[in-house]
Each structure stands twice: as C-alpha cells, then as structure tokens.
Amino acid sequence: xxxxxxxxxxxxxxxxxxxxxxxxxxxxxxxxxxxxxxxxxxxxxxxxxxxxxxxxxxxxxxxxxxxxxxxxxxxxxxxxxxxxxxxxxxxxxxxxxxxxxxxxxxxxxxxxxxxxxxxxxxxxxxxxxxxxxxxxxxxxxxxxxxxxxxxxxxxxxxxxxxxxxxxxxxxxxxxxxxxxxxxxxxxxxxxxxxxxxxxxxxxxxxxxxxxxxxxxxxxxxxxxxxxxxxxxxxxxxxxxxxxxxxxxxxxxxxxxxxxxxxxxxxxxxxxxxxxxxxxxx
Numbered sequence: 001x002x003x004x005x006x007x008x009x010x011x012x013x014x015x016x017x018x019x020x021x022x023x024x025x026x027x028x029x030x031x032x033x034x035x036x037x038x039x040x041x042x043x044x045x046x047x048x049x050x051x052x053x054x055x056x057x058x059x060x061x062x063x064x065x066x067x068x069x070x071x072x073x074x075x076x077x078x079x080x081x082x083x084x085x086x087x088x089x090x091x092x093x094x095x096x097x098x099x100x101x102x103x104x105x106x107x108x109x110x111x112x113x114x115x116x117x118x119x120x121x122x123x124x125x126x127x128x129x130x131x132x133x134x135x136x137x138x139x140x141x142x143x144x145x146x147x148x149x150x151x152x153x154x155x156x157x158x159x160x161x162x163x164x165x166x167x168x169x170x171x172x173x174x175x176x177x178x179x180x181x182x183x184x185x186x187x188x189x190x191x192x193x194x195x196x197x198x199x200x201x202x203x204x205x206x207x208x209x210x211x212x213x214x215x216x217x218x219x220x221x222x223x224x225x226x227x228x229x230x231x232x233x234x235x236x237x238x239x240x241x242x243x244x245x246x247x248x249x250x251x252x253x254x255x256x257x258x259x260x261x262x263x264x265x266x267x268x269x270x271x272x273x274x275x276x277x278x279x280x281x
Contacts, residue, residue: 065110065113068106068107068109068110069106069110071102071103071106072102072103072106072107075099075100075102075103075106076103078091078099079091079096079099079100082096133169133170133171133172134167134168134169134279135167135168135169135170135171135172135175135279136167136172137161137165137167137168137200137207137209138161138165138200139172140170140172140175140176140179141159141161141179141198141200141209143172143176144176144177144178144179144180144183145157145159145179145183145198147176147180148180148183148184148187151183151184151187152183152186152187152196154187154192154193155186155187155190155192155193155194155195155196156193156194156195156196157195157196157197157198158195158196158197158198159197159198159199160197160198160199160200161198161199161200162200162201162202165200165201165202165207166202166207166278166279167278167279168206168207168276168277168278168279169255169276169277169278169279170255170257170276170277170279171251171255174251174254174255175251175255175276177247177251178248178251178252178274179198179209179211181245181247181248182211182248182272183196183198183211185211185213185245185272186211186212186213186215186270187213189213189215189216189270190213190214190215190269191214191215194213194214194215194269195213195214196211196212196213196214197210197211197212197213198210198211198212199212202278203275205277205278206257206275206276206277206278207275207276207278208273208274208275209273209274209275209276210271210272210273210274211271211272211273212269212270212271212272213269213270214268214269215269215270216269217263217268217269217270218261218270223260223261224261226245226261252274252276255276255277256276256277257274257275257276257277258274258275259272259273259274259275260272260273260274
C-alpha cells in the first residue's frame with residue numbers, strides 16, 4: 001500500500017512538475033510575445049509621433065517660407081513694372097529703396113529660418129558635441145552682443161560680468177550662437193524700452209550665464225516646454241518655427257552644460273540661465 005501511495009504521489013508530482021514546466025514555458029512565451037507587442041506598439045507610437053513632427057515641420061516651414069517669398073515676389077514684380085519700355089508704374093528713388101529694403105529683410109528672414117533648421121539638424125545628429133577647447137566667457141558674450149546690436153537697438157542693455165571669470169571648455173562659436181539666441185528671444189518677447197540684462201558669475205567648477213528680460217514672463221507649466229521644437233509662447237504673433245530654444249538646449253547639453261528657466265527679477269519677465277563646465281588652461 002505504501003509503495004502504491006508513493007508511486008501515485010510520484011506520478012502526481014511528475015505531472016504537476018510537467019504542468020508547472022509547461023506553464024513556465026507558456027508564461028515565458030506569453031511574456032516574450034508581450035515584449036514584442038509592446039516594442040511594436042512603442043515603435044508604432046514613435047513612428048506616429050515622428051510623422052506628426054514631420055507634418056508639423058512641413059506646415060511650419062511652408063508657412064514661414066511662403067510669407068517672405070510672397071513679400072519678395074510682390075516687391076520684385078513692382079520694381080520690374082517700373083522698368084523698361086512696358087513701364088506700368090512710376091517709382092521715385094525713395095520708393096525703390098523701400099522695396100529693396102523689403103527684399104533684403106525678407107531674404108535675411110529666410111536665411112535665418114534655414115540656418116535654424118540646419119543648426120537643429122546638427123544638434124540632433126550629435127555634431128554639436130564639445131570639442132574640448134578653452135574659451136573666454138567675456139569674448140563669447142561680446143561676439144554675441146555685437147551680432148545682436150540691431151536686434152536690441154530699441155532696448156536698454158545691462159551687462160554684469162564677474163571679474164576674472166574662469167575659462168570654460170566649450171565650442172566658443174556654438175556658445176556665442178546660444179547667447180545670441182537668448183538675447184534675441186529676450187528682445188522679441190519684451191516691450192521696446194525695457195531692459196535686457198546679461199550676467200556671468202563663477203560657481204563651483206562651472207560658470208553661470210543668465211539672460212533676463214522684462215517681458216510678460218513664462219508660466220511655470222510652460223517652462224520645460226519652451227525647449228521643445230515648434231513651441232512659441234505667443235502662437236502666431238512672432239515669426240519663426242519655434243526652434244531657437246530647442247537648438248539652445250541641444251548645444252548647451254552637448255557642451256556638458258545645463259539650462260533652465262526662472263522668473264525674472266522681482267517676478268517680472270523671464271530669466272534663462274545656463275551653467276558650463278570650467279576648463280583648465
């Protein structure tokens with residue numbers, strides 16, 4: 001009887017073991033299928049998001065290129081109509097100069113748009129990585145402000161740089177582009193006659209550079225989104241694809257730095273700060 005009971009127990013145990021093994025294999029199979037399904041769903045969602053971004057980019061580029069092209073075409077047509085034997089319109093020298101100014105400004109606008117797209121492509125392709133050179137903070141800011149002279153002409157500018165700032169290890173040309181973008185943004189989103197302030201101070205193993213304006217400010221819930229592609233706080237009120245701060249973040253992070261948004265002085269306006277690593281000479 002005992003042997004029979006043992007035999008039955010062994011058989012049952014064996015069947016249970018086999019059943020457990022089958023269930024384990026089945027669970028592994030289902031888990032593997034679930035992983036594949038999740039991966040496929042993730043890839044499908046990523047593809048969907050990619051298609052949305054491509055569509056948004058196409059719409060934005062089409063809109064932002066068509067607008068200056070329309071102005072250029074109209075100006076050129078008017079100038080051509082004022083020339084030659086089939087003249088249909090009379091223009092004096094001042095009027096001709098105004099149309100030429102329009103063509104010049106709109107061409108610059110198109111060039112700025114294309115430069116932004118190329119710069120973003122470089123950032124996303126990893127071409128904006130730190131090149132290990134030592135750079136002077138004051139020189140970087142000076143280069144950026146010289147370029148931004150026309151942009152900030154109707155604003156007051158205050159520059160506060162700590163004396164004897166340490167050198168930083170960055171791509172100087174790329175960082176001048178970053179500072180220029182921040183200053184341009186400050187001018188774009190703050191009223192004429194207000195102050196734009198640039199500061200640079202040393203921190204432990206880094207340098208902190210800040211650009212402040214006296215505009216309407218950025219809501220707390222939007223402070224991370226402003227670094228996303230195609231984000232413009234004022235919708236259609238300003239020109240551009242909304243790539244500026246996306247490019248800025250990409251460049252700063254590629255230089256092993258950080259960037260963040262705060263309220264300006266006394267909660268007025270916006271303050272964008274970035275930290276960059278100190279480099280040994």
